[in-house]
Amino acid sequence: MALTYAIPDLHGRLDLLEGALDLITRHSSGQKFKIVTLGDYVDRGPESRQVIERLMGLKSSTLDLLCLKGNHEAMMWTTSRNLAELSWWLENGGDKTLASYGAVDDLKVIPSAHLNWIADLPLMYVDHQRVFVHAAVDPRIPLSKQNEQTLLWRRYPRGFAGGHGRRHVVHGHHADQKAPLVTQGKTNLDGMAWITGRLVIGVFVDDQSGGAVEFLEVFGPPAALAKSD
Template sequence: MSLTYVIPDIHGRFDLLGEALHQVHAHAAGNGGTLVMLGDYVDKGPDSSKVIARLRRGMPDGWTFVPLKGNHDVMMIAAWRDPAQMTRWLEHGGDAVLESYGGDPFIIPEVDIAWLEALPLMYVDAHRVYVHAGLDPGVAREAQPESTLLWKRYPKGDSAGFEGRHVVHGHNSFAQGPELYEGRTNLDTRAWRTGRLVTGVFDDALPGGPVDFLVIQLPAQEP
């Protein structure tokens, strides 16, 4: 059985990322597979620098590793490249990122920014589309605006997929999630705050939603 594991928004919680990767390896039992990360590696949580360092190392042989880009990652890139964007980023959790790097934006290595910048916005397999935020069903896949892929909010109860594929996304945090619909799965459980991270497990041979979940509950982060 070929499986795809999907980890949603980490937001600087290196502790959750480490536990999730341990769970994924244990569940795969040495068989490898595909690991998709849904973006938002930075902001809000305490260890964004360590999260980026770990993800840059990738996965062992036998794994296909697909880290996607999230809107918070894009805000960090924009602030690093243009000081005029710094205030907006800090207001959305960038202050925690600066602390994780030592408090000075000029300490953030360019290689980290370049890695984030090069990440893809979407991953597609035979049955599913994986994206940080969502897709516009009225727009062809190759014409989807970056703003939609990074910032879309699905209306509550919207169950549509995309071009016959199931959509797997994060971004729209729901602490009691994941949210499961016929055409899409939202895995974002606001893990950076709640301490509860849910990894979706998908069977590559079967269409539709997840066949299993790997759930972690660590201490919540104080507001």
């Protein structure tokens, strides 16, 4: 039974990422598995640089890792390439990211390898049963025609319960402390882990349709008590 584990918005919480990797490894009982991280590795929390470095360096004979792009990585990259005002990013948590690199407003401290990694992150992962994405997909148009604004920024309207055709959609981005929020067509995993200290991981059976068969939880200190630089 092949499993895929989905990890939502980490926002600089290296402690929760490490806890998730440990818990998933134990849960998989030595079998091969896939992890899909749903984006938003940076901003708000204290260890954005460290989260990126951990994901970039993660190698395992049993683990297949796929990291998706979130809107916060898009903001970081766009600002670092001088395509947006620095204040826009800083006001949305980028100040914490720069602090993790040891700077206040100097974008030159961000290694080009990190920016290249962000640039290459895919926007979506699709298997036979599900669509994994940071924010949302438009159910009215083919997956191949989805635009970046939707995939990175859109929030589903209140009460919308659908997926995309026969596929279940797994996403983060729409922060809600009540996560996981599950409907027939989609699952929102973003429980505001960076501030609550509670990270929800969805466990999906690759050849079984629908939502998660199980949810795992990792706990760390809430934001006021979390480790800071």
